[in-house]
Amino acid sequence: MQRCFNNAGSASNQVKCTPMSSTILNTQDPTIRCDGVFKIFGDNAKQVLQASAGTVNAEKFKEQGCIVGVNDASFEVYPGELLIIMGLSGSGKSTLLRCISRLTEATAGNIYIDGEDILSLNNKKLIELRRSKMGMVFQSFALLPHKTVLENIAFPLQVKGVSTKKSIERASEMIELVSLSGRENYFPRELSGGQQQRVGIARSLAIEPDIWFLDEPFSALDPLIRKEMQDEFLRLQGVLSKTILFVTHDFDEALRLADRIAIMKDGIIEQLDTPANIVLNPASEYVQKFTAEVPREKVLKIESVMDVVTPGDAVGDIKVQKDAIIETVAELILNSDKPISVVDESGELVGSVSASKVISVLFGGHSPGETGQAS
Numbered sequence: 195m196q197r198c199f200n201n202a203g204s205a206s207n208q209v210k211c212t213p214m215s216s217t218i219l220n221t222q223d224p225t226i227r228c229d230g231v232f233k234i235f236g237d238n239a240k241q242v243l244q245a246s247a248g249t250v251n252a253e254k255f256k257e258q259g260c261i262v263g264v265n266d267a268s269f270e271v272y273p274g275e276l277l278i279i280m281g282l283s284g285s286g287k288s289t290l291l292r293c294i295s296r297l298t299e300a301t302a303g304n305i306y307i308d309g310e311d312i313l314s315l316n317n318k319k320l321i322e323l324r325r326s327k328m329g330m331v332f333q334s335f336a337l338l339p340h341k342t343v344l345e346n347i348a349f350p351l352q353v354k355g356v357s358t359k360k361s362i363e364r365a366s367e368m369i370e371l372v373s374l375s376g377r378e379n380y381f382p383r384e385l386s387g388g389q390q391q392r393v394g395i396a397r398s399l400a401i402e403p404d405i406w407f408l409d410e411p412f413s414a415l416d417p418l419i420r421k422e423m424q425d426e427f428l429r430l431q432g433v434l435s436k437t438i439l440f441v442t443h444d445f446d447e448a449l450r451l452a453d454r455i456a457i458m459k460d461g462i463i464e465q466l467d468t469p470a471n472i473v474l475n476p477a478s479e480y481v482q483k484f485t486a487e488v489p490r491e492k493v494l495k496i497e498s499v500m501d502v503v504t505p506g507d508a509v510g511d512i513k514v515q516k517d518a519i520i521e522t523v524a525e526l527i528l529n530s531d532k533p534i535s536v537v538d539e540s541g542e543l544v545g546s547v548s549a550s551k552v553i554s555v556l557f558g559g560h561s562p563g564e565t566g567q568a569s
Protein backbone atom coordinates (compact mmCIF):
# COMPACT_ATOMS: atom_id res chain seq x y z
CA MET A 195 0.00 0.00 0.00
CA GLN A 196 1.45 3.31 -0.99
CA ARG A 197 0.85 6.23 1.33
CA CYS A 198 1.65 9.86 0.81
CA PHE A 199 0.92 13.31 2.05
CA ASN A 200 -0.30 16.35 0.21
CA ASN A 201 2.06 19.25 -0.05
CA ALA A 202 0.66 20.90 3.06
CA GLY A 203 2.41 17.99 4.77
CA SER A 204 0.55 17.82 8.06
CA ALA A 205 -0.83 14.58 9.40
CA SER A 206 -4.38 15.94 9.36
CA ASN A 207 -4.04 16.49 5.63
CA GLN A 208 -3.01 12.93 5.00
CA VAL A 209 -4.10 11.69 1.62
CA LYS A 210 -4.56 8.12 0.55
CA CYS A 211 -2.73 7.60 -2.72
CA THR A 212 -3.48 5.27 -5.55
CA PRO A 213 -2.91 1.66 -4.79
CA MET A 214 -0.27 0.21 -7.03
CA SER A 215 -1.74 0.27 -10.50
CA SER A 216 -1.97 -3.03 -12.32
CA THR A 217 0.35 -1.72 -15.01
CA ILE A 218 3.13 -1.29 -12.47
CA LEU A 219 2.29 -4.59 -10.83
CA ASN A 220 2.32 -6.52 -14.06
CA THR A 221 5.91 -5.59 -14.83
CA GLN A 222 7.07 -7.64 -11.84
CA ASP A 223 7.08 -11.38 -11.27
CA PRO A 224 4.17 -12.36 -9.05
CA THR A 225 4.83 -13.44 -5.48
CA ILE A 226 1.79 -15.72 -5.59
CA ARG A 227 0.33 -17.33 -8.70
CA CYS A 228 -2.71 -19.58 -8.69
CA ASP A 229 -3.50 -21.46 -11.87
CA GLY A 230 -6.86 -23.21 -12.07
CA VAL A 231 -6.97 -24.06 -8.38
CA PHE A 232 -9.84 -26.25 -7.19
CA LYS A 233 -10.59 -27.44 -3.69
CA ILE A 234 -13.37 -29.97 -3.47
CA PHE A 235 -14.11 -31.57 -0.10
CA GLY A 236 -15.15 -35.23 -0.06
CA ASP A 237 -13.57 -38.69 -0.14
CA ASN A 238 -13.96 -39.04 -3.90
CA ALA A 239 -13.29 -35.38 -4.71
CA LYS A 240 -10.55 -36.04 -7.29
CA GLN A 241 -12.62 -38.52 -9.28
CA VAL A 242 -15.74 -36.35 -9.20
CA LEU A 243 -13.74 -33.33 -10.35
CA GLN A 244 -12.04 -35.31 -13.11
CA ALA A 245 -15.37 -36.66 -14.33
CA SER A 246 -16.75 -33.11 -14.47
CA ALA A 247 -13.92 -32.05 -16.82
CA GLY A 248 -13.59 -28.79 -14.89
CA THR A 249 -17.27 -27.79 -15.13
CA VAL A 250 -18.24 -27.71 -11.50
CA ASN A 251 -21.88 -27.84 -10.55
CA ALA A 252 -22.14 -27.44 -6.78
CA GLU A 253 -25.54 -29.16 -6.60
CA LYS A 254 -24.45 -32.18 -8.65
CA PHE A 255 -21.23 -32.40 -6.66
CA LYS A 256 -23.23 -32.38 -3.45
CA GLU A 257 -25.31 -35.31 -4.68
CA GLN A 258 -22.03 -37.17 -5.09
CA GLY A 259 -20.90 -36.33 -1.55
CA CYS A 260 -18.62 -33.42 -2.46
CA ILE A 261 -18.58 -29.82 -1.29
CA VAL A 262 -17.09 -27.12 -3.47
CA GLY A 263 -14.62 -24.96 -1.57
CA VAL A 264 -12.70 -23.23 -4.36
CA ASN A 265 -13.73 -23.39 -8.00
CA ASP A 266 -11.09 -22.71 -10.65
CA ALA A 267 -9.20 -19.83 -9.04
CA SER A 268 -6.59 -18.23 -11.27
CA PHE A 269 -4.91 -14.99 -10.22
CA GLU A 270 -1.63 -13.40 -9.31
CA VAL A 271 -0.55 -11.31 -6.35
CA TYR A 272 2.44 -9.04 -6.81
CA PRO A 273 5.23 -8.10 -4.40
CA GLY A 274 4.06 -5.59 -1.83
CA GLU A 275 0.44 -5.91 -2.90
CA LEU A 276 -2.42 -6.13 -0.44
CA LEU A 277 -5.19 -8.25 -1.91
CA ILE A 278 -8.46 -8.24 0.00
CA ILE A 279 -10.72 -11.28 -0.35
CA MET A 280 -14.41 -10.73 0.25
CA GLY A 281 -17.57 -12.77 -0.16
CA LEU A 282 -20.43 -14.15 1.86
CA SER A 283 -19.93 -16.79 4.54
CA GLY A 284 -19.09 -20.12 2.90
CA SER A 285 -17.91 -18.55 -0.37
CA GLY A 286 -14.44 -20.13 -0.04
CA LYS A 287 -12.25 -17.31 1.29
CA SER A 288 -10.58 -19.26 4.09
CA THR A 289 -10.27 -22.35 1.91
CA LEU A 290 -8.45 -20.35 -0.76
CA LEU A 291 -6.00 -19.00 1.84
CA ARG A 292 -5.49 -22.46 3.25
CA CYS A 293 -4.77 -23.88 -0.21
CA ILE A 294 -2.11 -21.23 -0.89
CA SER A 295 -0.43 -21.85 2.47
CA ARG A 296 -0.94 -25.59 1.87
CA LEU A 297 -2.75 -26.08 5.14
CA THR A 298 -5.30 -27.69 2.83
CA GLU A 299 -4.26 -29.67 -0.24
CA ALA A 300 -5.78 -28.28 -3.42
CA THR A 301 -7.69 -30.91 -5.40
CA ALA A 302 -6.36 -29.63 -8.73
CA GLY A 303 -4.39 -26.75 -10.17
CA ASN A 304 -1.00 -25.16 -9.60
CA ILE A 305 0.20 -22.72 -6.97
CA TYR A 306 3.52 -20.89 -7.22
CA ILE A 307 5.21 -18.81 -4.54
CA ASP A 308 8.06 -16.69 -5.95
CA GLY A 309 7.98 -18.99 -8.97
CA GLU A 310 8.32 -22.18 -6.92
CA ASP A 311 5.68 -24.84 -7.46
CA ILE A 312 4.61 -25.31 -3.84
CA LEU A 313 2.38 -28.31 -4.50
CA SER A 314 5.49 -30.32 -5.38
CA LEU A 315 7.33 -29.48 -2.12
CA ASN A 316 7.91 -32.25 0.37
CA ASN A 317 6.90 -31.75 4.00
CA LYS A 318 10.31 -30.61 5.16
CA LYS A 319 10.62 -27.98 2.43
CA LEU A 320 7.05 -26.87 3.00
CA ILE A 321 7.65 -26.28 6.72
CA GLU A 322 10.80 -24.38 5.85
CA LEU A 323 8.91 -22.22 3.34
CA ARG A 324 6.19 -21.47 5.88
CA ARG A 325 8.71 -20.58 8.56
CA SER A 326 10.84 -18.40 6.37
CA LYS A 327 8.24 -16.65 4.26
CA MET A 328 4.71 -17.01 5.56
CA GLY A 329 2.82 -15.50 8.43
CA MET A 330 -0.76 -16.36 9.25
CA VAL A 331 -3.51 -14.96 11.41
CA PHE A 332 -6.44 -17.33 11.59
CA GLN A 333 -10.12 -16.68 12.01
CA SER A 334 -10.04 -19.00 15.02
CA PHE A 335 -7.03 -17.34 16.76
CA ALA A 336 -5.14 -20.67 17.00
CA LEU A 337 -3.14 -19.75 20.11
CA LEU A 338 -1.23 -22.30 22.14
CA PRO A 339 -3.41 -22.77 25.24
CA HIS A 340 -0.62 -23.71 27.66
CA LYS A 341 1.63 -20.81 26.74
CA THR A 342 1.27 -17.27 28.05
CA VAL A 343 0.72 -14.24 25.85
CA LEU A 344 4.45 -13.51 25.84
CA GLU A 345 5.35 -17.15 25.13
CA ASN A 346 2.77 -17.41 22.34
CA ILE A 347 4.28 -14.41 20.57
CA ALA A 348 7.92 -15.38 21.20
CA PHE A 349 7.43 -19.03 20.21
CA PRO A 350 7.61 -18.72 16.38
CA LEU A 351 10.72 -16.56 16.73
CA GLN A 352 12.37 -19.22 18.86
CA VAL A 353 11.40 -21.87 16.32
CA LYS A 354 13.13 -19.71 13.71
CA GLY A 355 16.29 -19.81 15.82
CA VAL A 356 16.14 -16.34 17.39
CA SER A 357 17.75 -16.31 20.86
CA THR A 358 15.45 -16.40 23.89
CA LYS A 359 16.52 -12.91 24.98
CA LYS A 360 15.94 -11.37 21.55
CA SER A 361 12.64 -13.17 21.01
CA ILE A 362 11.31 -11.96 24.37
CA GLU A 363 12.39 -8.42 23.58
CA ARG A 364 10.64 -8.56 20.22
CA ALA A 365 7.54 -10.19 21.71
CA SER A 366 7.38 -7.43 24.34
CA GLU A 367 7.51 -4.77 21.61
CA MET A 368 4.66 -6.50 19.80
CA ILE A 369 2.63 -6.69 23.02
CA GLU A 370 2.93 -2.96 23.38
CA LEU A 371 2.00 -2.48 19.74
CA VAL A 372 -1.28 -4.35 20.16
CA SER A 373 -2.01 -2.66 23.51
CA LEU A 374 -1.74 -5.76 25.68
CA SER A 375 0.92 -4.48 28.07
CA GLY A 376 0.29 -5.87 31.55
CA ARG A 377 -1.16 -9.09 30.18
CA GLU A 378 2.15 -10.72 29.19
CA ASN A 379 1.67 -13.59 31.61
CA TYR A 380 -2.01 -14.29 30.97
CA PHE A 381 -3.05 -17.54 29.28
CA PRO A 382 -5.32 -17.37 26.21
CA ARG A 383 -8.33 -18.63 28.23
CA GLU A 384 -8.00 -15.55 30.43
CA LEU A 385 -8.40 -13.18 27.48
CA SER A 386 -11.43 -11.93 25.58
CA GLY A 387 -11.87 -12.90 21.91
CA GLY A 388 -10.56 -9.51 20.76
CA GLN A 389 -7.53 -9.78 23.05
CA GLN A 390 -6.79 -13.29 21.79
CA GLN A 391 -6.98 -12.04 18.24
CA ARG A 392 -4.51 -9.28 19.09
CA VAL A 393 -2.09 -11.92 20.40
CA GLY A 394 -2.52 -13.75 17.09
CA ILE A 395 -1.77 -10.54 15.18
CA ALA A 396 1.25 -9.75 17.38
CA ARG A 397 2.59 -13.28 16.93
CA SER A 398 2.30 -12.97 13.18
CA LEU A 399 3.77 -9.44 13.07
CA ALA A 400 6.72 -10.49 15.22
CA ILE A 401 8.27 -12.67 12.54
CA GLU A 402 7.81 -10.10 9.75
CA PRO A 403 7.04 -12.66 7.07
CA ASP A 404 7.27 -11.84 3.35
CA ILE A 405 3.76 -13.12 2.76
CA TRP A 406 0.93 -12.59 5.21
CA PHE A 407 -2.28 -14.57 5.23
CA LEU A 408 -4.77 -12.74 7.39
CA ASP A 409 -8.18 -14.33 7.80
CA GLU A 410 -10.53 -11.72 9.26
CA PRO A 411 -7.78 -10.55 11.61
CA PHE A 412 -9.70 -7.61 13.03
CA SER A 413 -13.21 -9.05 13.11
CA ALA A 414 -13.22 -9.78 16.84
CA LEU A 415 -12.05 -6.28 17.76
CA ASP A 416 -14.32 -3.45 18.86
CA PRO A 417 -14.55 -0.52 16.41
CA LEU A 418 -12.05 1.78 18.12
CA ILE A 419 -9.27 -0.75 18.54
CA ARG A 420 -10.08 -2.11 15.08
CA LYS A 421 -9.51 1.31 13.53
CA GLU A 422 -6.27 1.64 15.51
CA MET A 423 -5.10 -1.77 14.33
CA GLN A 424 -5.92 -0.84 10.73
CA ASP A 425 -3.92 2.39 11.09
CA GLU A 426 -1.02 0.50 12.61
CA PHE A 427 -1.30 -2.13 9.93
CA LEU A 428 -1.20 0.51 7.18
CA ARG A 429 1.77 2.18 8.85
CA LEU A 430 3.62 -1.13 9.03
CA GLN A 431 2.71 -2.01 5.47
CA GLY A 432 3.96 1.40 4.33
CA VAL A 433 7.33 0.54 5.87
CA LEU A 434 7.53 -3.21 5.30
CA SER A 435 5.63 -3.58 2.01
CA LYS A 436 4.68 -7.23 2.46
CA THR A 437 2.58 -9.28 0.08
CA ILE A 438 -0.73 -9.77 1.83
CA LEU A 439 -3.89 -11.80 1.38
CA PHE A 440 -6.46 -10.38 3.75
CA VAL A 441 -9.99 -11.70 4.25
CA THR A 442 -12.65 -9.36 5.54
CA HIS A 443 -16.43 -8.97 5.55
CA ASP A 444 -16.16 -5.24 6.09
CA PHE A 445 -16.17 -3.11 2.96
CA ASP A 446 -14.90 -0.02 4.78
CA GLU A 447 -11.94 -2.03 5.97
CA ALA A 448 -11.39 -3.33 2.43
CA LEU A 449 -11.43 0.16 0.96
CA ARG A 450 -9.01 1.46 3.58
CA LEU A 451 -6.50 -1.31 3.03
CA ALA A 452 -6.84 -2.82 -0.42
CA ASP A 453 -4.68 -2.47 -3.47
CA ARG A 454 -7.09 -4.86 -5.18
CA ILE A 455 -10.18 -6.73 -4.05
CA ALA A 456 -11.34 -10.23 -5.02
CA ILE A 457 -15.03 -10.99 -4.61
CA MET A 458 -15.86 -14.69 -4.17
CA LYS A 459 -19.15 -16.49 -4.60
CA ASP A 460 -19.64 -20.25 -4.27
CA GLY A 461 -15.89 -20.84 -4.56
CA ILE A 462 -15.54 -18.72 -7.71
CA ILE A 463 -13.64 -15.46 -7.89
CA GLU A 464 -16.32 -13.33 -9.54
CA GLN A 465 -14.06 -10.30 -9.95
CA LEU A 466 -10.56 -9.32 -8.94
CA ASP A 467 -9.89 -5.67 -9.53
CA THR A 468 -9.08 -2.28 -8.03
CA PRO A 469 -11.60 -1.03 -5.46
CA ALA A 470 -12.76 1.65 -7.89
CA ASN A 471 -13.40 -0.81 -10.70
CA ILE A 472 -15.10 -3.30 -8.39
CA VAL A 473 -17.54 -0.58 -7.33
CA LEU A 474 -17.89 1.36 -10.56
CA ASN A 475 -17.57 -1.42 -13.14
CA PRO A 476 -18.87 -4.58 -11.46
CA ALA A 477 -18.25 -7.65 -13.59
CA SER A 478 -21.45 -9.42 -12.57
CA GLU A 479 -24.84 -8.79 -11.04
CA TYR A 480 -23.59 -10.40 -7.84
CA VAL A 481 -20.64 -8.00 -7.52
CA GLN A 482 -22.96 -5.11 -8.28
CA LYS A 483 -25.30 -6.14 -5.48
CA PHE A 484 -22.36 -6.76 -3.17
CA THR A 485 -21.02 -3.25 -3.69
CA ALA A 486 -24.30 -1.37 -4.16
CA GLU A 487 -24.09 0.42 -0.83
CA VAL A 488 -20.47 1.56 -1.13
CA PRO A 489 -20.35 5.37 -1.27
CA ARG A 490 -18.67 6.58 -4.47
CA GLU A 491 -16.46 9.10 -2.66
CA LYS A 492 -14.73 6.21 -0.92
CA VAL A 493 -13.40 4.87 -4.23
CA LEU A 494 -13.31 7.76 -6.67
CA LYS A 495 -10.07 9.68 -7.04
CA ILE A 496 -9.72 13.43 -7.29
CA GLU A 497 -8.43 12.93 -10.84
CA SER A 498 -11.89 11.77 -11.89
CA VAL A 499 -13.63 15.00 -10.79
CA MET A 500 -10.97 17.63 -11.44
CA ASP A 501 -11.09 20.29 -14.13
CA VAL A 502 -8.08 20.57 -16.36
CA VAL A 503 -6.38 23.91 -15.69
CA THR A 504 -5.48 26.37 -18.38
CA PRO A 505 -2.76 28.99 -17.86
CA GLY A 506 -4.09 32.00 -15.96
CA ASP A 507 -6.81 30.07 -14.09
CA ALA A 508 -6.99 31.15 -10.45
CA VAL A 509 -6.22 28.16 -8.27
CA GLY A 510 -5.56 28.10 -4.55
CA ASP A 511 -2.26 27.43 -2.79
CA ILE A 512 -3.55 24.25 -1.20
CA LYS A 513 -2.66 21.17 -3.19
CA VAL A 514 -4.01 17.66 -3.32
CA GLN A 515 -2.66 14.65 -5.16
CA LYS A 516 -4.62 13.58 -8.23
CA ASP A 517 -4.60 10.03 -6.83
CA ALA A 518 -6.19 11.02 -3.52
CA ILE A 519 -9.49 9.32 -2.75
CA ILE A 520 -12.17 12.03 -2.63
CA GLU A 521 -13.34 11.17 0.86
CA THR A 522 -9.87 11.71 2.33
CA VAL A 523 -9.59 15.29 1.04
CA ALA A 524 -13.26 16.33 0.87
CA GLU A 525 -13.09 18.41 4.04
CA LEU A 526 -10.03 20.28 2.83
CA ILE A 527 -11.75 21.15 -0.44
CA LEU A 528 -15.09 22.03 1.13
CA ASN A 529 -13.39 24.44 3.55
CA SER A 530 -11.62 26.34 0.79
CA ASP A 531 -13.22 29.31 -0.94
CA LYS A 532 -11.03 28.88 -4.03
CA PRO A 533 -10.61 25.81 -6.25
CA ILE A 534 -7.83 23.59 -4.94
CA SER A 535 -4.78 22.72 -7.04
CA VAL A 536 -4.42 19.12 -8.14
CA VAL A 537 -0.88 17.87 -8.65
CA ASP A 538 0.66 14.68 -10.02
CA GLU A 539 3.33 12.47 -8.43
CA SER A 540 6.06 14.94 -9.33
CA GLY A 541 4.15 17.90 -7.88
CA GLU A 542 3.27 19.27 -11.33
CA LEU A 543 -0.06 21.15 -11.51
CA VAL A 544 -2.53 19.06 -13.54
CA GLY A 545 -5.93 20.43 -12.58
CA SER A 546 -8.18 22.08 -10.08
CA VAL A 547 -11.13 20.92 -8.04
CA SER A 548 -13.85 23.04 -6.53
CA ALA A 549 -16.09 22.56 -3.54
CA SER A 550 -19.15 22.49 -5.81
CA LYS A 551 -17.72 19.56 -7.79
CA VAL A 552 -17.10 17.61 -4.60
CA ILE A 553 -20.57 18.42 -3.31
CA SER A 554 -22.08 17.12 -6.53
CA VAL A 555 -20.21 13.82 -6.08
CA LEU A 556 -21.07 13.53 -2.41
CA PHE A 557 -24.73 14.44 -2.75
CA GLY A 558 -25.56 14.65 -6.43
CA GLY A 559 -25.32 11.01 -7.43
CA HIS A 560 -22.70 11.43 -10.14
CA SER A 561 -22.38 8.39 -12.34
CA PRO A 562 -18.90 7.13 -13.27
CA GLY A 563 -19.46 8.27 -16.83
CA GLU A 564 -20.03 11.82 -15.65
CA THR A 565 -17.16 11.82 -13.22
CA GLY A 566 -14.55 10.09 -15.30
CA GLN A 567 -12.68 6.87 -15.57
CA ALA A 568 -12.09 4.61 -12.62
CA SER A 569 -8.52 3.52 -12.29
Ligand SMILES: Nc1ncnc2c1ncn2[C@@H]1O[C@H](COP(=O)(O)OP(=O)(O)OP(=O)(O)O)[C@@H](O)[C@H]1O
Nearest residue numbers: 235261262263281282283284285286287288289290
Ligand atom coordinates in the same frame (compact mmCIF):
# COMPACT_ATOMS: atom_id res chain seq x y z
N1 LIG B 1 -12.93 -29.28 6.13
C1 LIG B 1 -14.04 -29.12 5.41
N2 LIG B 1 -14.80 -30.17 5.06
C2 LIG B 1 -15.90 -30.02 4.28
N3 LIG B 1 -16.32 -28.82 3.82
C3 LIG B 1 -15.61 -27.75 4.13
C4 LIG B 1 -14.43 -27.82 4.95
N4 LIG B 1 -13.93 -26.57 5.10
C5 LIG B 1 -14.76 -25.75 4.41
N5 LIG B 1 -15.76 -26.45 3.83
C6 LIG B 1 -16.83 -25.90 2.98
O1 LIG B 1 -16.24 -25.14 1.94
C7 LIG B 1 -17.00 -23.98 1.69
C8 LIG B 1 -16.13 -22.76 1.86
O2 LIG B 1 -15.78 -22.64 3.24
P1 LIG B 1 -14.84 -21.49 3.77
O3 LIG B 1 -14.55 -21.79 5.20
O4 LIG B 1 -13.69 -21.36 2.87
O5 LIG B 1 -15.78 -20.22 3.66
P2 LIG B 1 -15.50 -18.71 4.04
O6 LIG B 1 -15.75 -17.91 2.81
O7 LIG B 1 -14.18 -18.58 4.69
O8 LIG B 1 -16.67 -18.42 5.08
P3 LIG B 1 -16.70 -17.54 6.43
O9 LIG B 1 -16.88 -16.11 5.95
O10 LIG B 1 -17.90 -18.03 7.15
O11 LIG B 1 -15.43 -17.74 7.17
C9 LIG B 1 -18.19 -24.03 2.65
O12 LIG B 1 -19.28 -24.55 1.97
C10 LIG B 1 -17.73 -24.95 3.74
O13 LIG B 1 -18.81 -25.62 4.33
Ligand SMILES: [Mg+2]
Nearest residue numbers: 287288289333
Ligand atom coordinates in the same frame (compact mmCIF):
# COMPACT_ATOMS: atom_id res chain seq x y z
MG1 LIG C 1 -13.58 -18.10 6.60
